[in-house]
Amino acid sequence: MTERIVVGAALLSGGRLLAARRSAPPELAGRWELPGGKVEPGETPEHALVRELREELGVTAEPGGRVPGEWSLKPGYVLQVWTARLLAGTPEPLEDHDELRWLTPGQIWDVDWLDQDVAAVKAVLGVWNT
Numbered sequence: 001m002t003e004r005i006v007v008g009a010a011l012l013s014g015g016r017l018l019a020a021r022r023s024a025p026p027e028l029a030g031r032w033e034l035p036g037g038k039v040e041p042g043e044t045p046e047h048a049l050v051r052e053l054r055e056e057l058g059v060t061a062e063p064g065g066r067v068p069g070e071w072s073l074k075p076g077y078v079l080q081v082w083t084a085r086l087l088a089g090t091p092e093p094l095e096d097h098d099e100l101r102w103l104t105p106g107q108i109w110d111v112d113w114l115d116q117d118v119a120a121v122k123a124v125l126g127v128w129n130t
């Protein structure tokens with residue numbers, strides 16, 4: 001079975017990374033993740049990333065490079081991460097999230113990331129040029 005890709009955005013601005021706190025489903029609510037979502041059939045991951053950031057945060061973003069690695073989520077789903085930068089707008093928790101935080105590298109572990117995101121966030125730190 002082919003795994004469905006979930007794209008996560010490492011949205012970087014002014015030396016900070018945006019973390020988003022999930023509001024649903026109950027088993028994930030209150031934990032922090034990279035904003036993003038499922039790639040739809042026929043869609044590229046980069047396009048999905050731009051679409052999800054518009055829907056979830058109300059911003060226009062531009063994908064940068066892929067962060068090396070791939071992380072298993074629930075069965076059948078795998079997380080891939082791209083860096084991204086803001087082109088327009090100020091992120092707001094419009095959908096799926098109830099709080100956003102911009103984190104410096106030193107603050108990155110101040111939030112309770114989803115277990116499956118910890119390795120992905122470490123990989124982001126590895127490519128992050130502040």
Ligand SMILES: Nc1nc2c([nH]c(=O)n2[C@H]2C[C@H](O)[C@@H](COP(=O)(O)OP(=O)(O)OP(=O)(O)O)O2)c(=O)[nH]1
Binds near residue numbers: 008028033034036037
């Ligand atoms: N966006 C995102 N989802 C993640 C991360 N880590 C993680 O386990 N997930 C899970 C949560 C969800 O089960 C799934 C992504 O689904 P979603 O609900 O965010 O995506 P979506 O907007 O396309 O959802 P849908 O309502 O269309 O099904 O991946 C992460 O860092 N970012």
